[in-house]
Amino acid sequence: MADLNLISKRFRGYLPVVVDVETGGFNEQTDALLQIAAVIIGMNEAGKLYCTETVSCHVKPFEGANLDPASMEINGIDVDHPFRLALDENQALPKIFKTVRAALKQNDCSRAILVGHNAHFDLKFLNVATQRAGIKRNPFHPFSIFDTVSLAGLAYGQTVLARAVKAAGLEWNADEAHSAIYDAEKTAELFCKIINDSTFVQPPV
Numbered sequence: 260m261a262d263l264n265l266i267s268k269r270f271r272g273y274l275p276v277v278v279d280v281e282t283g284g285f286n287e288q289t290d291a292l293l294q295i296a297a298v299i300i301g302m303n304e305a306g307k308l309y310c311t312e313t314v315s316c317h318v319k320p321f322e323g324a325n326l327d328p329a330s331m332e333i334n335g336i337d338v339d340h341p342f343r344l345a346l347d348e349n350q351a352l353p354k355i356f357k358t359v360r361a362a363l364k365q366n367d368c369s370r371a372i373l374v375g376h377n378a379h380f381d382l383k384f385l386n387v388a389t390q391r392a393g394i395k396r397n398p399f400h401p402f403s404i405f406d407t408v409s410l411a412g413l414a415y416g417q418t419v420l421a422r423a424v425k426a427a428g429l430e431w432n433a434d435e436a437h438s439a440i441y442d443a444e445k446t447a448e449l450f451c452k453i454i455n456d457s458t459f460v461q462p463p464v
Contacts, residue, residue: 266302274368275300279443284327287387291320296439298447308451314358317345349392378404
């Protein structure tokens with residue numbers, strides 16, 4: 260049976276959780292959070308990272324939120340679609356955080372650390388939405404991140420997600436891109452691949 264504390268030892272008590280958000284623009288203060296997905300990272304007995312589970316939620320734009328036409332064209336989200344089943348921020352974020360907290364407890368980690376492609380973008384939207392929703396306990400570190408842009412630039416000389424994923428020898432489907440679930444899962448695969456192939460740090464014993 261795998262030692263569930265391995266990943267805690269590997270990252271100083273932090274649990275990597277890959278997050279991707281789809282938004283109505285680039286300004287976390289004024290633009291809507293529309294979709295969020297989080298992928299929990301685990302570690303096997305050999306010290307190799309892998310994706311364990313994905314949790315996601317469509318989010319209703321907060322009152323007065325901006326929806327920039329250019330951003331909406333890219334993400335392709337129809338906020339009024341009857342099957343979107345979106346939740347308010349104060350319902351959506353607790354759903355994500357519940358899964359993250361359960362993983363923290365299971366892996367004996369003290370805090371989640373957000374992993375993302377241009378991770379500060381995802382973190383700032385997450386932090387501001389958490390404050391707007393009046394949520395007091397955010398399981399993510401408030402400013403520390405692992406950014407796969409930097410990691411992929413180091414490992415493969417590529418900083419665009421699609422190109423980095425392909426350079427890592429992983430599959431990429433352009434038709435599914437710009438969905439929070441797909442982008443989060445591909446970013447998670449990329450993160451695991453880079454860390455697993457790294458010779459800089461040996462797995463904990």
